[in-house]
Each structure stands twice: as structure tokens, then as C-alpha cells.
Amino acid sequence: MSAIYDRVALIGLGLIAGSMAHALREKGLAREVVGYARSEETRKTAREIGLCDTVYDSAAEAVAKADLVVLAVPVGAMGAVAQDIAPHLAKGTTITDVGSVKQSVIEAVQPHLPEDVHFIPGHPLAGTEHSGPRAGFASLFENRWWLLTPLPDSPAAPVEKLVGLVTAMGAKCDRMEAAHHDLVLAVTSHAPHLIAYTMVGVADHLRRVTDEEVIQYSAAGFRDFTRIAASDPTMWRDVFLHNKEATLDILGRFTEELFTLQRAIRMGDGQQLHDYFTRTRSIRRGIIEAGQDTEAPDFGRGATSGKMP
Amino acid sequence: MSAIYDRVALIGLGLIAGSMAHALREKGLAREVVGYARSEETRKTAREIGLCDTVYDSAAEAVAKADLVVLAVPVGAMGAVAQDIAPHLAKGTTITDVGSVKQSVIEAVQPHLPEDVHFIPGHPLAGTEHSGPRAGFASLFENRWWLLTPLPDSPAAPVEKLVGLVTAMGAKCDRMEAAHHDLVLAVTSHAPHLIAYTMVGVADHLRRVTDEEVIQYSAAGFRDFTRIAASDPTMWRDVFLHNKEATLDILGRFTEELFTLQRAIRMGDGQQLHDYFTRTRSIRRGIIEAGQDTEAPDFGRGATSGKMP
Numbered sequence: 001m002s003a004i005y006d007r008v009a010l011i012g013l014g015l016i017a018g019s020m021a022h023a024l025r026e027k028g029l030a031r032e033v034v035g036y037a038r039s040e041e042t043r044k045t046a047r048e049i050g051l052c053d054t055v056y057d058s059a060a061e062a063v064a065k066a067d068l069v070v071l072a073v074p075v076g077a078m079g080a081v082a083q084d085i086a087p088h089l090a091k092g093t094t095i096t097d098v099g100s101v102k103q104s105v106i107e108a109v110q111p112h113l114p115e116d117v118h119f120i121p122g123h124p125l126a127g128t129e130h131s132g133p134r135a136g137f138a139s140l141f142e143n144r145w146w147l148l149t150p151l152p153d154s155p156a157a158p159v160e161k162l163v164g165l166v167t168a169m170g171a172k173c174d175r176m177e178a179a180h181h182d183l184v185l186a187v188t189s190h191a192p193h194l195i196a197y198t199m200v201g202v203a204d205h206l207r208r209v210t211d212e213e214v215i216q217y218s219a220a221g222f223r224d225f226t227r228i229a230a231s232d233p234t235m236w237r238d239v240f241l242h243n244k245e246a247t248l249d250i251l252g253r254f255t256e257e258l259f260t261l262q263r264a265i266r267m268g269d270g271q272q273l274h275d276y277f278t279r280t281r282s283i284r285r286g287i288i289e290a291g292q293d294t295e296a297p298d299f300g301r302g303a304t305s306g307k308m309p
Numbered sequence: 310m311s312a313i314y315d316r317v318a319l320i321g322l323g324l325i326a327g328s329m330a331h332a333l334r335e336k337g338l339a340r341e342v343v344g345y346a347r348s349e350e351t352r353k354t355a356r357e358i359g360l361c362d363t364v365y366d367s368a369a370e371a372v373a374k375a376d377l378v379v380l381a382v383p384v385g386a387m388g389a390v391a392q393d394i395a396p397h398l399a400k401g402t403t404i405t406d407v408g409s410v411k412q413s414v415i416e417a418v419q420p421h422l423p424e425d426v427h428f429i430p431g432h433p434l435a436g437t438e439h440s441g442p443r444a445g446f447a448s449l450f451e452n453r454w455w456l457l458t459p460l461p462d463s464p465a466a467p468v469e470k471l472v473g474l475v476t477a478m479g480a481k482c483d484r485m486e487a488a489h490h491d492l493v494l495a496v497t498s499h500a501p502h503l504i505a506y507t508m509v510g511v512a513d514h515l516r517r518v519t520d521e522e523v524i525q526y527s528a529a530g531f532r533d534f535t536r537i538a539a540s541d542p543t544m545w546r547d548v549f550l551h552n553k554e555a556t557l558d559i560l561g562r563f564t565e566e567l568f569t570l571q572r573a574i575r576m577g578d579g580q581q582l583h584d585y586f587t588r589t590r591s592i593r594r595g596i597i598e599a600g601q602d603t604e605a606p607d608f609g610r611g612a613t614s615g616k617m618p
Contacts (some may be wrong), residue, residue: 188531198567200589222497224533230593233586258507277542280509284539
């Protein structure tokens with residue numbers, strides 16, 4: 001494939017930027033991939049493993065002459081990074097980000113940017129529970145959604161070019177308004193993560209009184225929760241603080257619903273429980289039909305036991 | 310391997326019994342594997358795919374001359390099945406079950422059984438979101454825990470023999486008291502399942518207003534929940550109704566904990582959130598060290614995207 005951008009600057013070198021570096025270089029989508037991370041240790045690791053063509057000691061040097069700048073730092077750090085790089089951006093540069101929240105990132109970033117660059121916020125729906133410069137891999141985005149939330153005044157050409165890049169990395173691309181994005185993600189990702197964190201926290205309390213049995217006998221349901229609850233603490237702290245309203249709204253609905261089911265258990269209302277569980281099962285079928293997961297009968301569990309010593 | 314039992318009778322032919330049939334026959338652990346299911350359609354399917362040596366039209370015929378009888382029906386149906394088979398059990402037969410709750414199964418089953426048989430309740434910590442006679446596979450139990458809760462007066466020999474069978478199917482076996490089992494499972498499995506059902510239910514309400522986007526963009530966290538929430542509705546209805554006290558206790562702790570985190574979001578207390586998420590991440594490490602899951606960086610997600618069309 002021929003290069004789409006001349007010089008891509010990755011600001012922040014964690015799981016997402018690292019996976020982008022691997023994908024961009026493997027597929028030849030940029031003539032040069034450069035990077036910067038605030039932590040000296042991260043920069044050192046990135047240099048050791050040859051993650052980028054060049055890792056700079058300042059964001060200013062990394063973004064100079066770049067025609068695409070990717071902000072891949074926690075949502076709460078986006079504003080400071082934008083302020084830091086703004087004076088060094090070349091005219092016509094495209095700036096995107098990979099934050100899990102879009103409205104607050106736009107509010108934090110946009111005011112700092114000069115008028116002659118194009119800010120096109122984005123969010124790849126991809127990740128693992130691992131973080132840091134060694135966590136990335138080129139196939140992370142394959143067949144996953146990459147949502148863009150262009151601003152009302154974004155010109156078409158730079159948006160199309162960025163769409164071309166993310167699809168070339170294997171992602172499926174869609175565009176939506178930032179506020180809508182934040183609500184959809186609160187349901188599909190942010191609230192489920194908080195709930196998983198909570199359940200694992202409850203188990204942690206009990207673990208202390210049952211001598212590690214909770215870990216030893218952790219069954220399928222709980223194991224899935226612990227994987228979710230092992231995600232990067234800084235990233236998720238920022239997600240909840242910056243998508244506060246939508247997350248609290250969904251958690252409110254969740255609690256109402258949970259109390260209804262709790263009451264059904266207490267009252268012994270088996271019919272209500274059965275009806276509810278039948279409905280949720282059909283949603284799973286919808287996800288499989290939408291191609292977001294596989295129907296392999298031992299998916300997850302089988303893969304686990306098969307790999308164990 | 311040489312046969313451990315002469316004739317194993319599987320009562321109920323769903324995921325667990327089906328997987329046992331495959332494992333027993335593949336490894337030659339029983340000279341004969343017979344079965345019975347209440348539903349005519351299930352019996353027909355089981356015959357079509359040759360799940361057992363013989364599928365009988367009555368539980369009485371299936372258990373006659375069996376030296377091991379496995380009750381593999383929903384927890385709420387155990388008592389009726391025990392009553393049904395009791396007059397037909399041979400002297401010295403071992404009866405076990407695979408229910409996810411142990412105290413209520415013992416209360417429901419034990420009173421029906423004659424004194425000259427050995428009831429040894431059990432629970433394999435294994436499963437998938439699929440159910441029915443076609444869902445089983447021989448490796449389901451490999452490297453998974455199979456908990457036994459022998460009664461205080463269970464003689465040692467039949468217990469040792471059953472331990473031999475489950476370990477021969479690849480499971481790790483442990484013994485504990487029934488009440489303790491029910492509390493541990495409420496934390497590691499029952500409460501997480503109810504929470505997953507609830508979150509998927511909340512998304513279902515929103516799906517109606519956002520035109521299937523919730524399904525289309527379902528990210529990692531939510532996808533894991535939908536898999537859990539796709540489990541057999543009848544089985545789970547019975548689990549909650551029969552492990553009521555422990556499940557409600559854990560859900561109470563969960564709600565307290567969730568409210569604390571919700572409040573931290575509302576108040577903008579990033580430090581509290583970060584501390585909490587750091588603690589839950591370490592629990593995940595404990596599970597990996599305990600050998601209950603793998604550390605593969607793209608586990609689950611990678612397997613998914615790799616298999617997608």
C-alpha cells in the first residue's frame with residue numbers, strides 16, 4: 001500500500017498508539033512514524049523495541065513537519081498536550097485523538113489549536129486490558145469500529161483522508177455527533193466497566209475472609225469481569241470524570257433495573273426472571289448477527305483451558 | 310483408561326451432561342453411558358447425534374442397573390427427578406448432581422433417596438452460554454474445578470471413586486461444605502451473572518431509541534456481558550431462586566460499593582477512582598497466577614477479530 005500521510009506523530013505511546021505504530025509501519029501507510037511520551041521510561045522502552053522511526057524528547061519536536069498528529073493520551077491530559085503542541089503545528093496538519101470520550105476532549109483541545117489546522121476527533125473501539133508501549137500489536141483494529149466525530153466546520157478532504165487511514169489499518173469507520181457518541185459509549189462501554197470494577201472490588205473484600213477461594217474458584221462470569229477490571233486505571237478514571245453525565249444516567253437506569261430483579265428474587269417471582277433472561281439472550285444473538293463476536297461453542301473458556309499448563 | 314463405572318445414567322441431556330457423555334466415552338471411563346431427558350425433542354436430538362449408548366423414554370429405565378446416576382437438570386427440578394428415580398435405584402448406587410447451588414439441592418433430593426445409595430452432591434465450574442444436547446464437548450471440564458460437597462455421613466470409598474471419575478475427565482477436584490460453596494459461588498458466579506443480565510437489559514431499552522447502535526458498536530466490556538447474559542434462562546432462574554440469601558447479600562454489598570464509586574464520579578474524586586481501579590487490577594493478576602486464565606495480550610478480542618468474516 002502506498003503511504004497516505006508523510007509523517008505521523010504519535011503523542012503518547014501506550015496500547016493504542018503502539019498498535020497504530022505497528023499497523024502503520026507494517027502496511028506502509030506513512031513515510032515516517034515518530035512519537036513522544038511524557039514518561040522517560042516509556043520513551044526508553046519505545047526506543048529499545050524500535051516502536052517508531054524516531055522517539056523525541058519533546059512533543060514539539062515530534063509534531064514539527066507532521067501532516068497527521070494523533071493525541072493518544074488519557075482524556076484528562078488532552079487539553080495540556082494540545083496547548084503544548086499548538087505553536088509547533090504546520091499549516092494544514094490534521095489533528096486527531098483516540099479518546100473514549102468526545103465532547104470533553106473537543107472542549108479541552110479545540111480552543112488551543114490554530115485556525116489553519118484540521119481537528120477531527122476519533123475513537124477506535126478496540127483495546128485489551130494491557131497498557132504501555134509493549135502492549136500494542138498491528139491487528140488490534142482489524143474489523144473493529146473506529147468512530148470519527150468531525151466538527152460541524154470540518155472540511156471534507158482531510159476527513160476523507162483520515163477515513164482512508166483508519167480503514168487501511170483494518171477498521172470499519174463511521175461518523176456521528178460527539179454527544180451521541182458519548183451516550184452510546186456510556187451504555188456499551190463506560191457503565192459496564194464501572195460495574196465490572198465494582199463487582200471485582202466486592203469480591204476483593206470477601207477474598208480476605210475466604211483465603212483466596214474467590215480467586216481460586218473464579219468461574220466464567222467473574223473471570224470476564226476481572227479482565228475488564230484490569231484495564232488501565234488512569235485512562236478509566238479520566239473516562240468517568242469526563243463522561244460524567246451520561247455515565248451517571250446509565251448507572252441510574254442500571255440500579256433501577258437491578259432493584260427490580262433483586263425484588264423478583266426476594267419475592268420468588270421465577271416468571272419475571274425467566275422472561276428477563278430470555279430477552280437478554282436474544283440481544284446476544286443480535287450481536288453475533290452483527291458480526292461483533294463469534295458463536296464458537298467454547299469461545300473464551302475453551303481457549304483458556306486449552307492454553308493452560 | 311479402564312472403565313471406572315459400569316453404567317452411568319445421565320438424567321437431563323444439556324450442555325453439562327452432553328459434555329460428560331463425550332468425555333466419558335472418549336476416555337472409556339464407563340462401560341455404558343445411558344441417558345434420559347424430559348423433553349421428547351431433546352431425546353430425539355440426542356439419539357440422532359448418538360450422544361449416549363441408549364437414550365431411554367423414562368428416567369426409571371435409565372437409572373436401572375446404573376452404578377452412577379448424574380442429575381443434570383435445572384436446580385429447581387432436582388427434587389422431582391429424585392422422587393421419580395428413587396424406587397428404581399440399585400443398592401450401592403452413587404447419585405451425584407451438577408447443580409450450581411448445593412444446599413437447596415441437598416434439601417430437595419436427600420429425603421427421597423433410599424438409605425442404601427450414596428448421594429454425593431457436586432458442581433463442575435464449567436459452562437458456556439450455549440445449552441441443549443448439541444452444546445456439549447469432551448474438553449469442557451479440562452483444567453476446570455469440580456467441587457464436591459459430600460454429606461457428613463458419606464463413606465470414603467464412593468467419594469474417592471467419584472473424585473477419580475471427575476479428575477479422569479480432566480477436572481481439578483476439591484471438597485467443601487455446601488453452605489460455604491453457595492457463598493463462594495454467589496460472589497464468583499451468581500451475582501456477576503445477575504449484574505450482566507441487568508446491564509444487557511438496560512442496553513436493550515436504549516437500543517430501541519438508538520436504532521441498534523448499541524449492538525453495532527458494542528465494545529469489549531459490553532460484549533463480555535452479553536455472552537454471560539446469553540446463558541440458559543431456566544438454569545439461571547433456578548440458581549437465583551435457590552441461592553437467594555447469599556445472592557441478595559452479595560448484591561447488597563455490590564450496590565453499596567457502586568454508590569460509593571458513583572458518588573466519586575459525581576464529586577470528581579479522581580484519586581478515589583484511581584486507587585480503586587488499581588486495586589481491582591491486582592486481583593486480575595492473582596487470577597492469572599492461580600492459573601485460572603491466560604495473559605495472552607489479545608485474549609478474547611484477538612480470537613474474535615481473527616475469526617470474523
